[in-house]
Amino acid sequence: MASLQMAALLSAPSTPVPSDRVRVGSLRLSASSSSAARNGGALVVRSEAKVSGGGASARGLSLITHAVAEKAAAASSADSKPGHELLLFEALREGLDEEMERDPTVCVMGEDVGHYGGSYKVTKGLATKYGDLRVLDTPIAENSFTGMGIGSAMTGLRPVVEGMNMGFLLLAYNQISNNCGMLHYTSGGQFKIPIVIRGPGGVGRQLGAEHSQRLESYFQSIPGLQMVACSTPYNAKGLMKAAIRSENPVVLFEHVLLYNLKERIPDEEYVLSLEEAEMVRPGEHVTILTYSRMRYHVMQAAKTLVNKGYDPEVIDIRSLKPFDLYTIGNSIKKTHRVLIVEECMRTGGIGASLRSAIIDNFWDYLDAPILCLSSQDVPTPYAGTLENWTVVQPEQIVAAVEQLCK
Amino acid sequence: MAAALLRRASTSPSASLLRPLSGRLFSSSSDESVLSIETSVPFTGHKIEPPSRMVDTTPKELLSFFSDMALMRRMEIAADSLYKAKLIRGFCHLYDGQEAVAVGMEAAITKADGIITAYRDHCTFLGRGGNLVQAFSELMGRQAGCSNGKGGSMHFYKKDASFYGGHGIVGAQVPLGCGVAFAQKYNKEGAVTFALYGDGAANQGQLFEALNISALWDLPAILVCENNHYGMGTAEWRAAKSPAYYKRGDYVPGLKVDGMDALAVKQACKFAKEYALSNGPIILEMDTYRYHGHSMSDPGSTYRTRDEISGVRQVSRERDPIERVRKLILAHDIAPASELKDIEKEVRKQVDDAIAQAKESPMHDPSELFTNVYVKGYGAESFGADRKEIRATLP
Numbered sequence: 001m002a003s004l005q006m007a008a009l010l011s012a013p014s015t016p017v018p019s020d021r022v023r024v025g026s027l028r029l030s031a032s033s034s035s036a037a038r039n040g041g042a043l044v045v046r047s048e049a050k051v052s053g054g055g056a057s058a059r060g061l062s063l064i065t066h067a068v069a070e071k072a073a074a075a076s077s078a079d080s081k082p083g084h085e086l087l088l089f090e091a092l093r094e095g096l097d098e099e100m101e102r103d104p105t106v107c108v109m110g111e112d113v114g115h116y117g118g119s120y121k122v123t124k125g126l127a128t129k130y131g132d133l134r135v136l137d138t139p140i141a142e143n144s145f146t147g148m149g150i151g152s153a154m155t156g157l158r159p160v161v162e163g164m165n166m167g168f169l170l171l172a173y174n175q176i177s178n179n180c181g182m183l184h185y186t187s188g189g190q191f192k193i194p195i196v197i198r199g200p201g202g203v204g205r206q207l208g209a210e211h212s213q214r215l216e217s218y219f220q221s222i223p224g225l226q227m228v229a230c231s232t233p234y235n236a237k238g239l240m241k242a243a244i245r246s247e248n249p250v251v252l253f254e255h256v257l258l259y260n261l262k263e264r265i266p267d268e269e270y271v272l273s274l275e276e277a278e279m280v281r282p283g284e285h286v287t288i289l290t291y292s293r294m295r296y297h298v299m300q301a302a303k304t305l306v307n308k309g310y311d312p313e314v315i316d317i318r319s320l321k322p323f324d325l326y327t328i329g330n331s332i333k334k335t336h337r338v339l340i341v342e343e344c345m346r347t348g349g350i351g352a353s354l355r356s357a358i359i360d361n362f363w364d365y366l367d368a369p370i371l372c373l374s375s376q377d378v379p380t381p382y383a384g385t386l387e388n389w390t391v392v393q394p395e396q397i398v399a400a401v402e403q404l405c406k
Numbered sequence: 407m408a409a410a411l412l413r414r415a416s417t418s419p420s421a422s423l424l425r426p427l428s429g430r431l432f433s434s435s436s437d438e439s440v441l442s443i444e445t446s447v448p449f450t451g452h453k454i455e456p457p458s459r460m461v462d463t464t465p466k467e468l469l470s471f472f473s474d475m476a477l478m479r480r481m482e483i484a485a486d487s488l489y490k491a492k493l494i495r496g497f498c499h500l501y502d503g504q505e506a507v508a509v510g511m512e513a514a515i516t517k518a519d520g521i522i523t524a525y526r527d528h529c530t531f532l533g534r535g536g537n538l539v540q541a542f543s544e545l546m547g548r549q550a551g552c553s554n555g556k557g558g559s560m561h562f563y564k565k566d567a568s569f570y571g572g573h574g575i576v577g578a579q580v581p582l583g584c585g586v587a588f589a590q591k592y593n594k595e596g597a598v599t600f601a602l603y604g605d606g607a608a609n610q611g612q613l614f615e616a617l618n619i620s621a622l623w624d625l626p627a628i629l630v631c632e633n634n635h636y637g638m639g640t641a642e643w644r645a646a647k648s649p650a651y652y653k654r655g656d657y658v659p660g661l662k663v664d665g666m667d668a669l670a671v672k673q674a675c676k677f678a679k680e681y682a683l684s685n686g687p688i689i690l691e692m693d694t695y696r697y698h699g700h701s702m703s704d705p706g707s708t709y710r711t712r713d714e715i716s717g718v719r720q721v722s723r724e725r726d727p728i729e730r731v732r733k734l735i736l737a738h739d740i741a742p743a744s745e746l747k748d749i750e751k752e753v754r755k756q757v758d759d760a761i762a763q764a765k766e767s768p769m770h771d772p773s774e775l776f777t778n779v780y781v782k783g784y785g786a787e788s789f790g791a792d793r794k795e796i797r798a799t800l801p
Contacts (some may be wrong), residue, residue: 139619141617147581151522179578185779186561187565224779377518
């Protein structure tokens with residue numbers, strides 16, 4: 001199985017480390033690849049779970065249902081496209097641009113997404129390309145413009161609603177919960193809401209409590225909603241495209257600190273599966289489940305753990321609702337130990353739900369209690385040191401693994 | 407719309423009863439002759455020149471108003487009895503007294519125009535072409551309901567007739583309605599959307615937000631305040647500093663309409679549609695009244711006197727919408743009083759038959775709990791633990 005190796009220093013350097021790198025601030029990790037099946041010019045890999053009976057391939061689209069970046073090994077084919085390098089926000093923009101080009105019903109609504117180009121530059125240049133009716137600058141009125149997005153989705157448009165910061169979407173909670181999540185059910189299936197609600201969330205660099213919220217824990221029990229969290233440029237673009245094409249309402253969680261990640265992504269069009277988790281680093285001793293920014297903290301901790309002789313399996317769960325219990329379950333059946341590392345609060349966070357889902361389904365496979373490292377149940381402080389202590393740090397992850405594997 | 411009555415009648419076993427009736431329906435005036443009738447009161451405009459008081463109508467239309475409103479009235483009263491018999495549970499908000507708004511609006515627009523309203527939606531659903539069996543089945547939670555029985559009284563929808571519901575949270579439907587109007591502009595459909603709300607909802611912030619955005623983007627949205635003067639138990643003067651709801655759009659023009667006069671409603675909606683298609687949003691305030699309490703759990707008499715309620719209904723005061731149309735029909739010799747009584751009897755029978763049919767509709771199978779949570783498509787199936795076991799097959 002192919003995998004995206006995020007920590008090059010883990011494997012013995014017998015294979016040359018390629019030049020693709022994923023830069024995280026001062027943390028340098030690199031990606032290597034292994035071979036994948038090639039089917040003509042398009043990479044088509046079917047995962048074991050059948051997705052909609054081949055409807056995607058009927059459209060002639062190279063649907064990559066496998067979770068991770070696939071690149072042919074340099075030896076196996078001479079015509080491998082090198083892809084192109086870009087930052088995460090550019091990957092999001094690319095995905096959005098491609099979908100807007102492909103489907104005229106896709107439009108973007110949000111504050112400062114149009115003329116200003118987006119507060120994180122995700123929509124930069126789209127307004128000049130598509131015009132004011134497709135990239136709409138809204139006033140500061142989250143409740144109503146989210147409601148308007150949902151109303152237009154009822155008629156068949158596919159709006160992408162941006163919350164400048166996910167925390168602002170709390171003002172639109174009623175619309176998201178009652179109208180977005182539930183309308184398909186309460187109308188007996190008459191109305192579909194193919195909306196995408198996206199925005200940056202998570203703890204940033206001293207942004208203060210109100211701008212550092214993690215809304216995935218608040219939205220997770222809304223029935224009818226799908227939630228995904230992106231963490232690399234590759235999965236950001238793929239998930240953005242999948243979310244736009246999905247007939248269900250999807251909330252795409254981005255992270256304020258991950259927008260400048262750089263990665264090489266394929267030139268060919270690809271769409272990822274919304275419900276699939278990503279195997280970041282296969283291992284034997286312990287399953288570490290994580291998502292969004294904590295993935296990088298985990299991989300940093302993994303470096304230390306490998307040096308200490310542990311072999312952690314790291315899975316980026318990506319799909320926050322519904323959980324990819326298939327991938328997670330297979331991992332637990334192999335390692336029998338689970339550590340969840342998340343940025344949500346301890347109380348009622350994603351980790352809490354994931355923990356109970358694992359206990360419900362895989363209790364017999366566990367050799368140790370499930371450990372869950374989450375942020376503290378406090379408003380995020382402004383002071384830098386305090387803020388660091390609010391979220392999970394790599395040292396804590398190392399200590400937790402050591403405790404699990406005792 | 408008399409044809410609509412015939413269509414509905416044909417679902418009942420005694421359809422033949424109506425056909426001889428149509429032969430005797432029009433005694434002296436021909437079907438399509440135009441009558442010009444004055445509305446009860448002139449329109450009041452805010453930042454706009456109001457339309458004329460003289461409304462063009464035809465005998466056919468007046469008769470259709472009568473039969474449609476009689477049907478709606480009968481349905482609501484039957485729902486009242488069903489609720490007391492515990493066949494309808496939860497919340498049930500009845501529309502009797504306000505029928506003129508639903509009926510007058512339909513007369514001015516097409517099925518391409520959208521309507522969205524709050525929870526007092528049974529009659530609006532009928533007006534958009536819904537049938538009685540679907541309505542009663544939905545109220546009783548049966549499979550034949552318009553929302554499969556899973557929505558309930560507050561969630562009637564009819565997508566093919568551009569009826570967007572049916573919403574329980576006060577005021578939340580107005581941004582949705584403006585979103586529908588946005589889509590209509592985006593797709594260049596040349597249609598408008600009427601977003602209805604009540605005097606209670608008029609104080610919601612999201613209304614003003616949505617109005618601002620609609621005015622900025624010139625959306626064909628018409629906000630209609632059905633002012634029945636009570637937000638549940640709170641009278642309008644206790645809830646709003648300025649109860650002149652048609653003026654509260656400030657920079658958006660408004661029109662105050664007698665909501666108990668179906669012809670005035672028709673004229674106003676026609677005027678609003680023309681305005682909205684070229685100029686952007688407009689507010690209509692329908693001055694109307696509900697006879698029942700806010701919902702079935704509210705007797706409706708703790709915050710208003712019974713005298714007030716009967717005062718509105720009295721024929722001499724000319725406010726009851728059905729009585730007003732009856733008087734017009736009799737005054738213009740369109741049909742004799744006995745015909746109108748026969749229509750009411752027929753309507754009563756239709757409603758009874760529909761209830762009987764709805765009662766026969768089956769209750770749900772437990773597996774239907776999981777249907778329609780997600781839409782099937784692009785990898786969105788409701789998976790179980792190992793991702794291969796599908797908990798429910800989604801339609």
